[in-house]
Structures are given as C-alpha cells and as structure tokens.
Amino acid sequence: MSMRARNDRSFIAETIAIGSELLLGGRTDSNSLFITDVLGAIGVEVRFKSIVGDNRSDIVRVLKTACNRAGIVILTGGLGPTVDDRTREAIAAVTGARLARRKEALEGMKARLAQWGRIPNKGQLRQALIPSQATVLPNPVGSAPGFALAWRGTHLIALPGVPSEMRTMVEQSVIPHLLSQLQPSRSRGRQPLTRLVFHTWGMSEADVDAKLKGLIKKSLPVALGLLASPTGVLVSLTTEAGRALKEDALTSLAEEVRTRLGEWIYAEGQDTMEEVVGRLLHGQGRTVAVAESCTGGLIAYRLTQVPGSSSYLDRTVVCYSNQAKMELLGVPEHLLREHGAVSREVAAAMAKGMRERTGVSVALSVTGIAGPGGATETKPVGLVYIGLDGGDDAMTKECRFHGDRSVIRQRAAQAALDMLRRWLMNKGNL
C-alpha cells in the first residue's frame, strides 16, 4: 500500500527548465529547488527534473515523456518575447490546443508595463498568446503571464524562468490552483513531505554517521541524509511520500538529532552561520572586529551579508603584508621574525591588537596558507591559525585543511566563525 500511495501519479511532479543557457551557458537550474520545496509542503513529490534548450522539437519530446510519468509538470522559461521562446508552441503541439491572444493576459501585461511607463511591443504581445482552455496565471512582477492546462490527467503549468517572477507566481497562483485541482478524496490525509535540516561544522561525515547510528527504525517512513561540503556536513530528515507518520514522531527524531550532535549543530533550516553569530552578538549587546589574512575578506563579506550587521561589526581589516600587520594591529616585529606570519603567536597578537585598538567586545583573527604557493618545509598549504580575544579570555586554534585555495579559504572562514559562535554561546550561558 505504501508503494501504491507513493506511485499515485497525481502526486508525482516533474520540472522542465527550458533555455539553451542551461545547457551551454554555464548556468544551472535553481528554480526547480524552490519548486521542489513548495510542492513538498502540499504532499507532492518532484521525482524527475529535465533541462532542454530553446528547440521546439526537443521541448515537445521532453514534455511528452513528462506527461507519461508525472501528474504535475511545471515548465519554467521560454515564455519571453523573442522567437527563441518556444514553450507556448511546444505545449500547443503536444496538447493540440490552439494559441490565442487572451484578454486577461493582455490586460495584466498592459497594466504591468504601464507602471513602468511603457506599452507592449510586438514581441511582448506574443506573450499574451495562451493555449485555449488554459487558465491564465497573472505575473505581478514581470511582463510574461503564465498558464495552467489540464491534459490527459496531467496538470501542465508554464511559468517564466526569471526566479523572482517564478517564485511569486508559484506562491500566489500555482499552489492555490493545484490545491483546488487535486481531488480532495485523494489529498485528504495526505501528509506534506517535511524536510528538517541541521548544519554541522567540525565533524567528518563518518563521525556524524556514527553518532546517528540506529537513529531511525526501519519501519519509520523517514529518510536520513548526510551531505558533506566545505562548510560542513548537512544532516536531513525527510518524510516519505504517501506514508503516514505520527505527528510527534518527526519532532522526537529532531530532538534526538539535537541531543546526539549537540553544539556541533551550528544552525537549522535556512539559517546560516553568519545569521546565528549575528543574533548572538546582537542579543548580548557585543561588538566584533576581524583581522583576516588568508581568508582575504571572506569573513567580513559573510558577516556583512546579514542586514543590520553594522550594529555589531565595527570594522575588519585584511592584512596581507607584515607591514600591515604591524601598522594596523600592532603585531610586534619580533613575533613575525621569530615565528613567521603563519603562527599561533601572530594569530593571538592580531586578535589582541585588533581588540585593543578598536575597543570591541571580541576580536577574531585568521592567518594561514591558502596555497597553491607559500608553503615551507614546516608549514604546508592548508595550515591555518585562528585567534580570538575577548579581553579576559583569549584562545587560538591550529587547523590543517585540505582542498584547493578556494576550499581552504571557505573552511578557514567557517572555522573562525564557529569559534566565535561557541565563545558567544558560552558567554550567554554564564
């Protein structure tokens, strides 16, 4: 029964991203990630994703295949004003629907363009061509309307490829449309596909795996996922489509993950390390300053991605040269001479100098060898020292990272921010 429920075609979806730039242009399709999340919340599972260029017969092929295996097919892209925009024609060819200029599509577009002081040009008028019998989906953000069409038991939905337009239309039109179309008898009791995410830093994938051993009983319709990246191991709990799960079962699993992984979890869900650190600083009324060397501004960039970060971030400096380390941070010349710029002693002096010169609550420092050059016999590429100075207490950490220049820099920035996070959490607990 569970397999039957999982394979009920009505609740299987496919995304089709259309555009030659997704084949050749070095761009990946990220629209489908958003669509997968939002459909999951109403119990619909995206099982297939396709990508095809601006070629009518190729789109037709892909669309036919999708209609055979999915009850919901969402196409993004190819609705623009140029001759390269083939989605309308391909849908008409597959379904046999005629394209006609629809009044509601035209009026929405005119109203939208009028806001920008324009009238539709010839190309934009093409955008009002919608298959007969389709429902027009208004585009409150851009000029191209979308549409929804039921064909042989499949719900076809065509949306623009511009992410901001696609997102708005999915939330405002597509979800309400699907909820009204999916048969209530089937969707009643249908569970949303829930996915809980835990971001960890500092443990290997194998160690996380070991800590979570035996977490999920075989009978439970929940999948555990682990995914390693330069910024840590992501742990996910995903409910299976079409299988019932007691309301509190997922909650207890999540609690068990938190217990087993403890402070190794730095964030959950959509949260980022810099948001977590920012909230701790803001909540404790503390300020921070950062002295970077090998991370070259990455810590500063990440901290300032958070709106309002100016209230707790005083300043940051990138000191590549020894001269800059002495001038801006007061690192004593003899430390640089005796231990080298990449050393525990210099990391400590950078953090101390930064805190003393700025008067912030806590200063963070990083010095290391990101490579590919710069290694010595005793100091390999990937050797990084992190310093933290909070006045009463100060600490340093030695790390050895693997990977290319970019990966080493990402890991070093993550390790430094995590050191700050743990320090702030301990302060908050005092």
Add this chain to the structure above:
Amino acid sequence: MSMRARNDRSFIAETIAIGSELLLGGRTDSNSLFITDVLGAIGVEVRFKSIVGDNRSDIVRVLKTACNRAGIVILTGGLGPTVDDRTREAIAAVTGARLARRKEALEGMKARLAQWGRIPNKGQLRQALIPSQATVLPNPVGSAPGFALAWRGTHLIALPGVPSEMRTMVEQSVIPHLLSQLQPSRSRGRQPLTRLVFHTWGMSEADVDAKLKGLIKKSLPVALGLLASPTGVLVSLTTEAGRALKEDALTSLAEEVRTRLGEWIYAEGQDTMEEVVGRLLHGQGRTVAVAESCTGGLIAYRLTQVPGSSSYLDRTVVCYSNQAKMELLGVPEHLLREHGAVSREVAAAMAKGMRERTGVSVALSVTGIAGPGGATETKPVGLVYIGLDGGDDAMTKECRFHGDRSVIRQRAAQAALDMLRRWLMNKGNL
C-alpha cells in the same frame, strides 16, 4: 541537410545526474556543465539533461528515455558503496547485462585504497560490480571505478558523482574512449562545437543587443547569446552542431564583437575581473589597497581569490563605523558631518587616506547603502559612491543600483573593480 546532420543521433548526448540530494537537497547538478563543454569540443552536443533520485525504477525510466533520443548517455552518481547507490542495477536492468565483480575494477580499487593504508570494506567491494561486456574506466582519484557499455547503438557511460573524480575520468578515459568508438567516417570533418564568451560590465542587455545588431548573417551557423546577471551581460558566440563554418569566420566575428563593445568587455572565456585586474597590477608593478564600506569585504575576497595576489594587494579594510573611517583612513570628521558617510566627498577621502597611509600606487574605496535599511529621503537604497586615488589623479563615481542587498553588493564590487581595471588600462597605454 544541416538539420539531418544536427539530428544524427550519434552526436546527440544526454546527461543523467543521479542522487536524491539533487532533488531535495538544495544542490544543483554542475557536473553536466563540464561534460557539455568537453563533449562540445569533440563535436558532440548535449541536448538533454535529466536529474533523478536514488530510486531504481525511476533511474530505469529515465535511462530508457535517454537511450531513445541520444547516442551518448553519461550518468553521474549512484556508484558509491551504499545500498542507496542504484546506478549499476538500473543499467543492468535496462540492458539485460549481468553484474559481475571485475578483476580490473577490483585491482584498481585495492591499489587506490592501499595508498591511503586501507583495504576495501564490504560496501566498497560492491563498487567492483560492473556489467558484463562493459569497459572498466579506472578512477585515479577515488575508489569507485566507472564503466562504458554500448547498447543498441547508444554509448552508456557511468561515472561517480564527485566532481573531481568525474572530471579526471572524463578527460583521461571517456573522451579517448568516445573518440575511438565514434565512427571515423562520420566524425571526419565534424566540427567541434565552439563557444566564445565575452564578459561585459556597464551596459544594459538592451544596449549590448543594439550594439551587436546585424552582427551575424542568417546563413552563418553561429548563434549569438546574451545573458544578464548582477556582474554584467555575458555575450556568447556558439557554432551550430553539424554545420560547416569557414575557419576564419568565427575569428572575424569575435574581432567584430571586440570592436563594437570595446572597453566594455572586461574579460573573455574563463577569465574573471579579479584575474584581469591582478594581471594588470602585476604587469605594471603597481600595488593596491581597498577601503570598503557597503561591499563589506567582497572586493578584498575577490582580489585574494587569485593565487599570488599578495604581491600586489597590500591591505584592505572594511570601515562600517564613522569612527573606523576616521581612525583607519583619516577621513575628516567635518566631511562625515556635512555630507554623510555615503557621499562623493567621503568616497574620495577614503581613497586618498588609504593611499597616503599605505604608500600603494592606487587605492580604491566604496561607500553606499546596500539595504534593506539605511535609506534616507535623499539617499535611497542602492546609492553607491566609488573612489579611486592614484596620487596624480583621482576620481569618484556615483552609481544607483537596483536589486536586493546581495545584488547591490555584487554590482558595487564589480563597478569598483571595473573602475580600477579601466584606470590601469589607461596607465598601461601611456
């Protein structure tokens, strides 16, 4: 005839990326971008891309469809040691091949693991299961071997999903294998799919389009592509598959693009703005320092992404507070009071102070409002001032960017680096 050549199935490829994290995990498939480029160079066109989870029957469906429309099918992922790795079984199910533990696969894996001081565990032994009649493709980087199998006129190639392993195997094994398999009579005279890319900054997509109007005669088998992003408009010239093009025709088109777009082109091909700026600085023996406010370290991070940047980048500072602007850059308090931190006068003073205090050849500064907060009646979100001070000459620029916080910061960093690039180019021409 050209359409026939384009639709010769032998030269049509499809990529299939396998892994539930590509459906639900917030990850996009970037392996296919690399595969598309490399296959293009031998005249093979990737026309379809599919993504599917770790579900055997779903992989089987996708694989059957791919074999019907493509002569070359490259699968990535699902070859690992766990029960979730289903690619081998799915290929066996579709082709009817039997899976057997192959000696050459096992020996390669053992040798690889021995380098790390390990022996294969039970899961890893599964990785040596290869369909009968398939050619084993060695994995010199990781433990899972790949394989190639001809079935009903389609070349099936299975590779690990780890990007570094996939790349090495494509270059070392897949391309030589395909070149030996594609019939010489067909591939002789077959043109590689060439793609030339020009990166521009400072012009709108419509303006670039207008400048390039009439560039390509209809009879020429070359497509012009434009793609807008926060870091500018990308222009591409792509040759069409299976159609002959005179050797110098693409060269002259590229020359014409350079003439028409001139200094708006900041880089070509894989080059980045920071690499171009870095080469100019290095070549001219000049040094640089940067004072950032709203970009929060992004300019520093980009400049230091380039290996060897320590030879020309002295230091950078992020001065969020007025205090930091006065202390670190010597910005006069009366300028901050009279004009505000986001002003042409303060941008100029930041650059001047930075250059004078560090003795670098040229200093760059940015101050602006990235939003969402911080706007005033006269200073909207997106208002950014850029300053450059080269001693004898100094300049400032006012910009008004649209978009969210992240987009405004990306545009501001790009604009500042472009100002530096143009200044260096003029110096080089003197």
